Amino acid sequence: MSAALLFHPSPDAVYGFPHARLVARVDSRHQRIEVWDTRQLGRLFTLDGRPMTSTGDEFIYHECMVHPIALAHPSPRTALVLGGGDGGAARQLLRHPGIERIVVAELDAEVVRLTREHLPDVHGAAFDNPRVELVIGDAAQYVAAAAPSQFELVIFDLTPPDSPAASLYTPAFYQQLKRTMRPGAALSLHLGSPYFHARRIAGLLDDLRAAFAVVRTMNTFVPLYGSLWMMASASDTLDPAAIAIDTLAERLAARGIDSLKHYEPAMHAGLFSASRSVRDKLSQFLKPTR
CATH class of the missing domain: 2.30.140.10 (Spermidine synthase, tetramerisation domain)
Incomplete structure (x- = not known):
């Protein structure tokens, strides 16, 4: 019915x-x-x-969350996915042959079970790959107990801040997370729609900028989310917005990545460029910079 x-x-x-x-x-x-x-x-x-x-457009979100920071890093070997129980982020990370270890810290085993059964095209058997380690439990507890300086890439593939993942979108958690990140590491996270969640996005950006030296916004339309959708990268040293298009193309070729459906070097600069209307919506909520 x-x-x-x-x-x-x-x-x-x-x-x-x-x-x-x-x-x-x-x-x-x-x-x-x-x-x-x-x-x-x-x-x-x-x-x-x-x-x-959704199987119809998951590649838009997952490719933009993973490949801009993965290609900005010259040689990523380890990655941490917070959430990500559908396996989509892990599947994209596995496209980078130099990555030796991916930890997926997912809260809910039922998410993994149901998406493995009903959305096989999203995970692509990522959890069967020996490079992927699935950890079921609270991601905050995993990070608190993790050894320092492990990860070069971190993907926040979580529910929004007004959900059970709320404690992971805080300055205190960012500081804990930085302890597990290697020099030159970067993270990406989704922020929301600038048309529906401008105040929330501005708050997230303020907290990220207080914790990381280099914060860049990304945006692309995601049909399932019904809107232009904003994401961000954050690092103390790595700036994916500054990577030249030729360098991106060379790294894609060197890593043998040639079958992406949405992301490509030609759209990279546009991904990191927000329109005037989006900037205006956010500016009324952002804290002034000093």
């Missing part, structure tokens, strides 16, 4: 997919997980009613 699958990115906005079909629903210890079939984006899953990943 079909139904309208509706999402509310803010109290005064709604969008969705008519004629969606519920495939599976599980109430885990942490959240409600639902898997849906849609005509527009194929199979997707939600957490507590929020859209997470």
Whole structure:
């Protein structure tokens, strides 16, 4: 039986997919997980009613979260994914042959189970790869107990800040995380829609800039999220926005990465360039710089 699958990115906005079909629903210890079939984006899953990943457009989000910072780094070998139970971020990281170890710290084992069963195209059997280590549990606890100077890349593939992942979007957690990052390391995280979440995005950017020397915003349209979507990179030394297009193309070729669906060197500069209207929406909430 079909139904309208509706999402509310803010109290005064709604969008969705008519004629969606519920495939599976599980109430885990942490959240409600639902898997849906849609005509527009194929199979997707939600957490507590929020859209997470769809087979029709997951490559947009995952490629932008992974490849700009992975290509900016000259030779990444280790990566940490916070969340990422659908395996999409790990799958993209595995495209870089120099990466020897990927740790995926996912809170909810049911997310892994359901997405492995119902969204195989997203994970691409990433969790069966010997380079990937899946850790089920609180990502904050994993980071607190982790040995120092382990990771060159960190991907925040988490639910938004107003969710069970709230404690991971804080200055205190960024400081803990920096302890586990090697010199020259970088992280990426998603921020939200500048049209629906401008105040939240500005707060996240203020906290990131207080913790890291180099913070850059990225933006691209993600159909599942119904809007232009903002992400960010953060590092004390690495600036992916400053990498030349020729260098990006050379690194893609050297690493044998030739089948991406969305990201390419020609769009790299545009990914890091926010329009005037987006800058205006954020500026009213950002703290003034000194």
